[in-house]
Amino acid sequence: MTPPARTTALVTTAVGGVAFVVLAVLLVPWDPVPGGPLTPTDPATLFTPEQLDRAAGFASRTDWIGWASLAVRLAAACWLGFSRRGRALFARLPGPWWVAVVLAVAVFEVGLRLLTLPFAVLMRRQLLAYGLSTQSWPAWAVDLAKGEAVDVVGVSLALLVLVACARRWRRAWPAVAGSIAAVLVVLGSFTYPLVVEPLFNNFEPLPDGSLRTGVLALAEREGVDVDEVLVADASRRTTTLNAYVSGIAGSRRVVLYDNLVDDLPQDQALSVVAHELTHAKHDDVVTGTVLGAAGTCFAIGLLGVVLGALRRRGGSPADPAVVPLVLALYAVALVLSSPVQNTISRQIELRADVGALRATEDPAAFVELQRQLALRSVADPERPAWEHFWFGSHPTVLQRTALAERIGEGR
Template identity: 50%
Template sequence: MTPARRSAAVLLLVAVVGFAVVAALLVPWDWVPGGRVLPVGADEVFGARQVERATAYSSAQRHLGWASLAVSLVVGLLLGLTRLGSAVVRRLRGRWWWRVLLATLLVLAAGEVVTAPFSVLVRRNALEAGLSTQPWPGWLRDQVVSLGLSWVYAGLVVLLVVGVARRAPRRWPLAVGAVAAVLVVVGSWIYPVVVEPLFNRFTSLPDGPLRSQVLALAREEGVPVSDVLVADASRRTTTLNAWVSGLGSTRRVVLYDNLVDDVPRRETLVIVAHELGHAKNHDVAVGTTLSALGVAAGVGLLGVVVGPALLRRSGATEVGTPEAVPLLLVLVTVGTLLASPVQSTVSRAVEARADRESLAATGDRAAFERIHERLAMRSLADPDPPAWSQLWFGTHPTALQRIGLARGLERVR
């Protein structure tokens, strides 16, 4: 084993153990302490026509998403595991760091181009279903901004890997893993004030009963917030949402404007209490810690996997060259996909605890059930998605699971 691979193996082991310890201690794995989630049938909550419409829509979108992912992976593998990608990169001119950044953009753009037909179909389905209100030019602008953000993030990561590998080829995984973990923490801090405004305009919720009750809930839960903001989401979507984002001085409660305007206050407070439950239990901090450890583990795994055989196959001579960019990007993509079940399982457990916090803070099970029925129907969410799809990609419990959680808690009490 080469020195770089030994360093990577050490990093991988330490990060995986750290992740497992933090997850075991801080993730609330038991959704209903002392009880269980009660089974709830779709026909108990939704009408037959509602179920039919939601199932048809979500199934179509899900299959388009899978197809898009498959095509994207094929293109990534073609560029990264053959000499095609490195041959394109060799034609680029400029200093090494510029070639790295440009190569990253080209690979990302290629993925966007080949999956564009699927994105357009997903968008068209949302328009026809009445879930989107955004004109095509605005949607296209968001796609370009998203590509730019992906370039910034991926470019920084790949630039870090290639740059450190050039300087310290024997120990690059350790240095990259440490810096990447720090970048995750910094990103969590600045995301609310740098990235969120790129997609929404925010205004403070005016003084009134809702603002007073939101701030009162925050005080009761012991969650300091800097402001209660309203996002102009209705210009883009008819779905409902709210969140608490940021750490420390950047923490704020954000409500979609259509949530404020269209939903009874009792139900809105159920959602707010859920989001405050995340802050009360420091879920952003825990999630950031797990993400940092996960990124460090990913860097370690990358260092173990990237060896002479893969480099030769890709047409790159070593990790510290721009020609290695397509290979690095596809390995990160595959690793992220393989890690998705772990990430989604952790996320669902954390969301279930936030639901428990919401029920405890509001004491309003009827409003809890109504708002989750409303959220599901407004987004045409599948009441009962395929089990493997929920395992892999389901970051939240389904509406039926959430209602079953509430009823299970009621039985425990």
């Protein structure tokens, strides 16, 4: 990498990093819980010994599968990206540079998927054994293939932008690629509900009835303009309960799992909806999107710095052979950055919980909802604190119960 390109990479890293920190300070609710930090509820007050044993048993059977899969994926990614023999596999890919980039992404991603497929099968067997999956093996395989195709397309687009910018702007490529990638993050948030989500679920408007009436009343009370409240046919795949908000601007929608609508009492279903409406009220998807855009700009600048240091190892960003190195660095960075991403996510989720409790004014329904969610997903409430810090994107059921008790006492 030439000195001007190195300077551009350092500036892009600094701009992206400062933007991320400033946006995080301004947009993330760092103190969402009234009264300060929570003391988690005693799990024995929520679950029977048999329920706790079942959750611990499920965790003991699935944790090693997840850790082994992650270790194999990281090891394989590092071998492909950092070793000479690994990179040599990609040096002979045919076609013009843009074809070579797409082929390299496909070989890398599909290769890692095949290596970790035995762990995915073992995990699914446990989900079936514990009654968490309702999907047939053929349908599961189709979803797996569709998910892999989506990953290949998305990663290929990102790498095509990166390599194209490096070939066209050899000195300024980190800044140009970082800016384009940030825009693509925003476009991705907008198009994901319209393009990707329908590949895996069918969606129907929440039908008329008391639940819809309650949802609209909650939305009006919270001052949230609800464009769409949709029901996804998730029960054909899982027995777990969930809901989410996705999209930005004209693509924003609140989505409820059909088994949540069908299986929960209305007060608990409305507690879920109130949580999601709080996300919509605070534009949390937009917050995640702009943080992701700034983080992507920072990452590409940092990538330019690293590639400059590794230029003797095939680190030229203008060469399609750089693809495995970039993807290996991304795999490592994803694990290392998990605490930052998940800490932000937990704060946002806590604010949504506070909003749900205040909107419904029904702490008992909220607590029972959290208990049912944990039981349906066989979630272990006593996971190690470090594991939750590193990989937990939501507050634990014990933290959420403590929050409900505090809000209830303050009413």
